[in-house]
Amino acid sequence: MLAVNNVNLHYGAAQALRGVSIHAEMGKITCVLGRNGVGKSSLLRAVTGQKPVSGGTISFDGVSMNGLSPYVRAKQGIGYVPQGREIFPLLTVKENLETGFAPLSRNERTIPDDIFTLFPVLKSMLGRRGGDLSGGQQQQLAIGRAMVTRPKILVLDEPTEGIQPSIIKDIGRAIRYLRDSTGMAILLVEQYLDFCRELADHVYIMDRGEIVHEGGAETLDTAEARRHLTV
Numbered sequence: 001m002l003a004v005n006n007v008n009l010h011y012g013a014a015q016a017l018r019g020v021s022i023h024a025e026m027g028k029i030t031c032v033l034g035r036n037g038v039g040k041s042s043l044l045r046a047v048t049g050q051k052p053v054s055g056g057t058i059s060f061d062g063v064s065m066n067g068l069s070p071y072v073r074a075k076q077g078i079g080y081v082p083q084g085r086e087i088f089p090l091l092t093v094k095e096n097l098e099t100g101f102a103p104l105s106r107n108e109r110t111i112p113d114d115i116f117t118l119f120p121v122l123k124s125m126l127g128r129r130g131g132d133l134s135g136g137q138q139q140q141l142a143i144g145r146a147m148v149t150r151p152k153i154l155v156l157d158e159p160t161e162g163i164q165p166s167i168i169k170d171i172g173r174a175i176r177y178l179r180d181s182t183g184m185a186i187l188l189v190e191q192y193l194d195f196c197r198e199l200a201d202h203v204y205i206m207d208r209g210e211i212v213h214e215g216g217a218e219t220l221d222t223a224e225a226r227r228h229l230t231v
């Protein structure tokens with residue numbers, strides 16, 4: 001289980017996270033919902049180690065992650081699908097997947113077949129450059145690249161952003177498959193309410209750097225939840 005407890009995060013004098021506590025359990029999809037700019041990406045930067053926290057603790061399976069580099073966290077099992085995908089445009093699809101080998105030992109450096117079962121389009125495009133793929137295909141590639149690291153927890157930053165509805169469905173299916181087949185924990189941050197409602201086992205809502213609501217997906221229909229999600 002990933003446990004984020006009472007985390008603060010600053011950019012200079014500006015505070016982006018204020019005493020944030022969330023849990024993401026193994027075999028469950030945990031969704032953090034919130035409007036633009038409330039701190040969702042900052043929370044994931046804290047979890048993946050890209051931005052040091054200024055207070056609080058982050059642990060995974062009881063091991064403290066505070067102070068560990070992103071590379072070490074990846075080795076410990078945190079897989080990351082960043083906002084905007086961050087595909088290498090001039091590398092091929094295969095080479096992009098192989099960048100996921102970095103935290104693996106030599107004998108683990110293979111591309112799992114599951115990736116192509118989930119996203120057959122990637123198999124047919126292995127030799128194409130990442131920059132030639134559509135937004136939806138790049139998102140599938142970014143998820144595939146994170147799967148290469150054999151994560152215990154998969155962390156996704158707005159996986160539906162800028163993606164057409166049919167691919168959003170594929171991505172939802174893939175996330176569910178990963179939960180059910182591997183028992184990994186999945187933590188995703190989103191603005192897209194319906195996607196979270198359909199997928200999540202547990203939801204949090206963030207507003208202005210704080211967690212303001214927590215519960216099962218069914219609790220998203222309350223007036224209080226809606227108030228925090230409408231602009």
Ligand SMILES: Nc1ncnc2c1ncn2[C@@H]1O[C@H](COP(=O)(O)OP(=O)(O)OP(=O)(O)O)[C@@H](O)[C@H]1O
Pocket residue numbers: 011014016034035036037038039040041042043083
């Ligand atoms: N590198 C940075 N330097 C300074 N301020 C930042 C930086 N990154 C984010 N912020 C600020 O921190 C706050 C939270 O931003 P964050 O990106 O975490 O929100 P978000 O909920 O992920 O938004 P979005 O949906 O737009 O990605 C915002 O006020 C933002 O302007």
